[in-house]
Amino acid sequence: MSASNGYQRPFSKVLVANRGEIAVRVMRTCRELGVRTVAVYSEPDRASLHVRYAGEAYPIGPAASSESYLRIDKILAVAKKSGAEAIHPGYGFLSENPEFATAVKDAGLTLIGPPASSMIAMGEKTRARQKMIAAGVPVVPGTEAAIETAEEALAEAEKAGYPVMLKAAAGGGGKGMRRVDDAAELKAAFEAARREAEASFGDGRIYLEKYLLEPRHIEIQIFADSHGNVVHFGERECSVQRRHQKVIEETPSPIVDEAMREQMGEVACQAARAVDYLGAGTVEFLVDAHRNFYFLEMNTRLQVEHPITEMVNDGVDLVKLQLEVAAGRPLATTESTRLPRGHAIEARIYAEDPEQGFLPTPGRISYLRVPGGPGVRLDSGIYAGWEVPIHYDPMIAKLCARGPDRETAIARLDRALSELEVTGLRTNVAWLRRVLRHPTFVSGHYDTGFLDAAKDELLAPDTDSLHEVAMLAGAIYSQDRTRRLASKALGARAPEQSNWKNEGRRRGLSR
Ligand code: ADP
Numbered sequence: 001m002s003a004s005n006g007y008q009r010p011f012s013k014v015l016v017a018n019r020g021e022i023a024v025r026v027m028r029t030c031r032e033l034g035v036r037t038v039a040v041y042s043e044p045d046r047a048s049l050h051v052r053y054a055g056e057a058y059p060i061g062p063a064a065s066s067e068s069y070l071r072i073d074k075i076l077a078v079a080k081k082s083g084a085e086a087i088h089p090g091y092g093f094l095s096e097n098p099e100f101a102t103a104v105k106d107a108g109l110t111l112i113g114p115p116a117s118s119m120i121a122m123g124e125k126t127r128a129r130q131k132m133i134a135a136g137v138p139v140v141p142g143t144e145a146a147i148e149t150a151e152e153a154l155a156e157a158e159k160a161g162y163p164v165m166l167k168a169a170a171g172g173g174g175k176g177m178r179r180v181d182d183a184a185e186l187k188a189a190f191e192a193a194r195r196e197a198e199a200s201f202g203d204g205r206i207y208l209e210k211y212l213l214e215p216r217h218i219e220i221q222i223f224a225d226s227h228g229n230v231v232h233f234g235e236r237e238c239s240v241q242r243r244h245q246k247v248i249e250e251t252p253s254p255i256v257d258e259a260m261r262e263q264m265g266e267v268a269c270q271a272a273r274a275v276d277y278l279g280a281g282t283v284e285f286l287v288d289a290h291r292n293f294y295f296l297e298m299n300t301r302l303q304v305e306h307p308i309t310e311m312v313n314d315g316v317d318l319v320k321l322q323l324e325v326a327a328g329r330p331l332a333t334t335e336s337t338r339l340p341r342g343h344a345i346e347a348r349i350y351a352e353d354p355e356q357g358f359l360p361t362p363g364r365i366s367y368l369r370v371p372g373g374p375g376v377r378l379d380s381g382i383y384a385g386w387e388v389p390i391h392y393d394p395m396i397a398k399l400c401a402r403g404p405d406r407e408t409a410i411a412r413l414d415r416a417l418s419e420l421e422v423t424g425l426r427t428n429v430a431w432l433r434r435v436l437r438h439p440t441f442v443s444g445h446y447d448t449g450f451l452d453a454a455k456d457e458l459l460a461p462d463t464d465s466l467h468e469v470a471m472l473a474g475a476i477y478s479q480d481r482t483r484r485l486a487s488k489a490l491g492a493r494a495p496e497q498s499n500w501k502n503e504g505r506r507r508g509l510s511r
Helices: 020-033 049-053 072-082 098-106 116-123 125-134 150-160 183-201 258-274 306-312 318-326 406-419 429-437 439-443 463-490 500-506
Strands: 013-016 036-041 056-059 086-088 164-168 178-180 206-210 216-224 230-242 245-251 279-287 293-299 343-350 367-369 376-380 395-403 421-423
Touching (some): 020 376, 086 318, 116 293, 125 206, 279 318, 429 439
Antiparallel strands (some): 279 293, 367 421
């Protein structure tokens, strides 16, 4: 079928093998293109937004991902039953699983993503490093292969010089990663990293990298088609991290100029070519204080933070490009020649409590007010009345803002966050606003250590005093009430106003 403007939709029906905001994000583009959508869901996700949004939806099992969202057989069975032609895996779950890519292909369907061979080449960090070294891409200095013993780790660390980073070859999500500052800590850290990697990935292999001091994490969005074109869409600055996981991302990076962007972009395209890449991918780099950049890893899927790239690239729709490229269409080779226009920032909204060690806070959303207005974009997987399940990642939405410059984008995102109201469970919204307003973030001179260094300043101010104010207000209220009742009983005039405000000010609590 072609739309009224002659546009040929790339597929007639797509199954989205994911949940939450990313499933909705993908389906939104499908709906715009006239592509029908199929959702899959686990039991606790029965009433999820992605299920409601899809044209049709099918249950695939109980809460545990291993019994539902990771079940290749069940997902393929739904694809067959629903007549979907292609599968979009989103991020996480099966998105970087070569077995899944192969199974989709073998079932005669199209995976909206790279071939299994690219996933394999980039999936294991040590293999990716070897590939990149061979392709002339600068990598973070360290070992090429996994380390067998603690003694070997000691020798390699001496060679690299402390501090070093122990990392899981099969790594992801910061698991199995340990910074080690001196030889005395190494043995225990090596064993701990090994155990964690084994538990998380079923693969305990560890390798070692030099720990770059005060690095920035900057990544390049690339795109490759099946006609030999590889382009990039500029960088994203992702150095605002908690426990090595991104929290706020922005583009352009405060330290990347046009020349550096072109240089990093070219290297990223080179990395993609080296693994015969197809579709959307992200090449991550660590950048040192001298603006030297080193390959960190490549994510062979759509990235969480892709919306900010869309916002500064004239609203290009990366999911639409994914669908078109998967259907065999060529990219316009001019895609990457444009410069970023304006500035965009994303904040990841979590159902978690920053004041309680960022503990997840699943529960029912009783009320939801969504932000709007100029330059604001909300990608969310929630609605009022929905129960955020405990079983999955607690990220419930992403709020992005774009402005003509960085200052406006920050002010806009802060304003949008002030409009967002989620009641019924605790979120990190107030904490995110404090991060955005922190002088270090505002200055643009920050590195991956920023959140850790500012940890205490970022906690809610005066929680004790606030508690005290609440207690005080309660006490005064009941005191007032007693007085009023007494006056009434005596037929006298009740006091006109409570004195709690004055009391608060006197005690310096009215900030
Ligand atoms: P994962 O795949 O587990 O998320 P990455 O390799 O992408 O791990 O690294 C995540 C983050 O950890 C980086 O953005 C950076 O903050 C930190 N990191 C990783 N390797 C190093 C290193 N060699 N030196 C300093 N920081 C590092």
